[in-house]
Amino acid sequence: MTSPARTTANSPANKKTNRAGLELPAYRGGKTTLCAGCGHNAISERIIDACFAMGIEPDRVIKLSGIGCSSKSPAYFLGSSHGFNAVHGRMPSVGTGALLANHELVAIGVSGDGDTGAIGIGQFVHLMRRNLPIVYVIEDNGCYGLTKGQFSPTADVGSTLKTGVVNDLPPIDTCALAIQLGATFVARSFSGDKKQLTAVLKAALAHRGTAMIDVLSPCVTFNDHEGSTKSYAYVKSHDDPLGELDFVPFFEDISVDYEPGAVQEVTMHDGSRLYLRKLDEAYDPTDRMHALRVLHETHDRGEFATGLIYVEPAAADFLTTLNLVDEPLASLPESRVRPPKAVLDEIMAGLG
Amino acid sequence: MAAYDVAVEERPTASSAAPVINDFSIQVATVNGSGSQTANLVLLRAIFQMGVPVSGKNLFPSNIAGLPTWFTIRANKKGYVARKKEIDVLVAMNPETAREDVLGLPAGAAVVYDAPLDLDSLRDDLVFYPVPFDALLAKVSRDVKLRRRVRNMLYDGVLSRLLGVDLDEMEAALRKQFGGKPKVVAINREALDVGCAYAEEHLDKRDPFFIEPMDANRGRILVEGNAAAAIGCMMAGVTVVTWYPITPSSSLCETLIDYLRKYRVDEETGKATFAVVQAEDEIAALGMALGGAWAGARSMTATSGPGVSLMGEFAGLGYYAEVPAVIFDIQRVGPSTGLPTRTAQGDVLSTAFLSHGDTRHPLLFPSSPEECYSMAMDAFDLAERFQTPVFVLSDLDLGMNTWMSAKFGYPSKPLDRGKVLDAEALEKIGRFGRYRDVDGDGIPWRSVPGTPAPAYFCRGSGHNEWGQYSERSDDYEKNVDRLARKFETARDWMPAPEVEIDRRATVGIIAYGTSHWAVVEGRDQLLEEADLQTSYYRLRAYPFRSGLASFVERHEHVYVVEQNRDAQLASLMRLELKAELAGRLRSVLHYAGVPIDARTITDDILIQEGYRAERSVAHGRMPHEAGVGGE
Ligand SMILES: Cc1ncc(C[n+]2csc(CCOP(=O)(O)OP(=O)(O)O)c2C)c(N)n1
Ligand code: SF4
Ligand SMILES: [Mg+2]
Secondary structure, eight states, X not given: OOOOEEEESSOOSOTTBOTTSOBGGGGBOSOOOSOTTOHHHHHHHHHHHHHHHHTOOGGXXXXXXXXXXXXXXXXXXXXXXXXEEOSTTOHHHHHHHHHHHOTTOEEEEEEEHHHHHTTTHHHHHHHHHHTOSEEEEEEEOSXXXXXXXXXXXXXXXXXXXXXXXXXXXXXXXXXXXXXHTTOSEEEEEETTOHHHXXXXXXXXHHOSSEEEEEEEOOOTTTSOSTTOTTSHHHHHHHEEESEEEEEEOTTSXXXXXOOBTTEEEEEOTTSOEEEEEESSTTOOTTOHXXXXXXXXXXXXXXXXXXXXXXXXXXXXXXXXXXXXXXXXXXGOOHHHHSOOHHHHHHHXXXXX | OOOSOXXXXXXXXXGGOOOEESEEEEEEEEETTSSHHHHHHHHHXXXXXXXXXXXXXXXXXXXXXXXXXXXXXXXXXXXXXSBOSOOSEEEEOOTTTHHHHHHTSOTTOEEEEEGGGOGGGSXXXXXXXXXXXXXXXXXXXXXXXXXXXXXXXXHHHHHIIIXXXXXXXXXXXXXXXXXXOHHHHHHHHHHHHHHHHHHHHHOOOOSOEEOOOOOOOTTEEEEEHHHHHHHHHHHTTOOEEEEOOOTTTHHHHHHHHHHHHHHSBOTTTOOBSOEEEEOSSHHHXXXXXXXXXXXXXXXXXXXXXXHHHHTHHHHHHHHHHTOOEEEEEEEEEOSTTOEEEEEOOOOHHHHHTOSSXXXXXXXXXXXXXXXXXXXXHHHHHHHHHHTSEEEEEEEHHHHHSEEEEEOOOOOOSOOOOOSBOOHHHHHHHOSOOTTOOSSSSSOOOBXXXXXXXXOOEEESSOBOTTSOBOOOHHHHHHHHHHHHHHHHHHHTTSOOOEEEOOTTOSEEEEEETTHHHHHHHHHHHHHHHHOOOEEEEEEOEESOOTTHHHHHHHOSEEEEEESSSSOHXXXXXXXXXXXXXXXXXXXXXXXSSSOOBHHHHHHHHHHHTTSOSSOSSOOOOOHHHHOOOOO
């Protein structure tokens, strides 16, 4: 197996500013109010890194969330972007409306495993079906952090609460569910895996469609003990990466040499390329059935398959199927949204 | 409340009857799913085209096929369009209800019925016209499938002869409905002719009811309230429409979709200047509307009571985070699933205060298709001006029934997009604080994502005037006090009431929405029958205009007429009126699922005013008022 060797043709002269002419601090947000060591904070950092690296313009970004510790985190990254902290479990609908209003916006949604898997499962399901262009991050800690540690629907059978209460119900695997629902970008990662998570987020930002990422994100206050399958130690020792990801954005002229077979190349909607250096030679992230099988098998072993699990880069996204005019609907002038008098006259004549 | 009463007036028997011209009701009793709607609308439209004021009320079950339905057409030369209790001409096509339908009629009524039903033995004070529909149908066409579809046209043909409704006007109405399908028009016309010829040959006119041409409908249209609202939404420049199907609101969005596809697609590119999403439920529908409005689009959704209940949490978010949205509530009978296909005004309180905490929403009360149209536009302007969800409270009677209306005028005002920050505004206000009351009217400035204006974090949790998260008591109080101030400002922006003061009157009437039409007729009855003068305040919105108190003050008693059990609007008024004035409010309530009628109002007021000890007429219950039997 060969490591993808990078030959850089024209990487930016000044590493400190990105394509948008901004420096990293421009992507930071308010000071976090989450617990020190909370996985969610690490994810915010990776979102900052990925947005900076991709040269995303913050004034085109909308940050969306539901309710929960995780859903607070949009306040802690991209401080100069608009944000909408919706109601519990209903962020997908708010994001849908916002993108209908303005399809040029870059939507980044942050949810929790309770926000998505319990109260919000209905909206999650329909978001996956619709393939709305949004990066949808589930900060998955297997519990309700903000209401002090109750089980969430992603808690594994046999997992215990701090109090010793055992979970008897099977977990919802949001990744498997998303694939089954027709999601076009499904990944799982770990808040502690800086490299993988950043690569996954960059790829997600390059995807035109719903990019759903379940990020295992330990709750250090309520679910980090022995007996929990979402503790930092458990996740770290049961992380089973599907391979190593390399992401080359469309605006970087980098050629990658690799030995065919060992590395799979996926071209994203915007021309960015993803290189998946596979550990399991047979793994193919564009094969839905295979992806589902791998998810089930790793789960049965008590492990987490992480990395890009499934991708379908060319699928039509929701906004495209609506055949909207090129300009954002929100900025259409009155002359384009209020039909002329002749139209009203015609309608009136028809009813007379 | 005697909500089910039916007046059975003393009437001369058929033989001695003087002609009754352009002042009677026709009721067609059929089974739903039998395609009678076309025949009924053709009859209605033909009368309309003859220049006679007319209204139609469809009473249908919550079911797709096989249950009884009643369609009532009222022709009235004076222009009364409220429901009338007495049925003068019955078309009995439904074997299941025919007996009861006939027994409920006032003496002197005419009955056209399917001959095998043998109804003429039931009463001897009615005029019976048996018609062998199946035998006649055989004459229309050999095609069995086609034939079945025009069976109901036969009764239109019979009525055209009996009542004097012009056959050619019926054909014109058919053409209106089936424009591009000449074959369909032709076979329907054939059925009309067959029915008419049968009546001519076999039925001896013995009832007094006649339609005679008038000229009252010049410049008028026939339209359903939901279609009118849809036109209003399109003219308001709506760009994001989200909905979840529910009777009686579905036709609003469905009609809107048709119009948008026809008139709001860019001619050059073939691309849409609108987005419509059928959401997964009403929670998502309102979430999408709010998301769209937050990002700068004119957004709306339409629903009915059960959907309103689901929207609660988002409605509160819209109020507190100050995000516009237009919500049409086409009210139906609750609580719960209630009577899904019957009408009511039962959502006044639930919408005014929808959601927890100190939440209040502006409400608009259209009473006619014209107002469904104009208030749709008002609603978008108000929602954006006040950055808050606005409810338009229509109802099933208005939304789904066919009404006469003046033609709608082209809007004279430009769209009011409210205080949206641009560079110029930013310069003027200095530092941007999303929830700062810069202008003293309680309305802050907002910025829109995707524009160069500074961003803010929109949230339903506590925030200060800079839009920052805050749990401080003073921030909270300051913010909700400003919201109350904003609501006060809205008062004088709301559609003004229509007030008619009779200087001699000690009795005032307040009504809103569809109750208006029965009040118009009821006031005339009060004057004619008891010489009781009344003033009238037709309320059109909440928050109430400041003049409400002085109207109440002018009168000893003020009757608030509404179609719910709990006097919801009167309760809302009591919250604002001084105790002395609140004490003058009385209620006329009607909550039978059928639209309110004038007789209910007249009798109720006369009794409460001490003119009468009890209702002046005998009471019975029509099967259509009793509704569908069974579970
Ligand atoms: C309608 C509603 N019900 C309940 C709550 C209380 N609540 C707040 S956060 C939360 C659970 C959050 O869990 P999760 O989404 O996993 O986020 P975490 O805090 O674990 O990051 C609940 C139940 C609420 N805010 N709204
Ligand atoms: S309670 Fe748990 S999820 Fe919430 S901030 Fe603390 S560590 Fe994070
Ligand atoms: Mg959680």
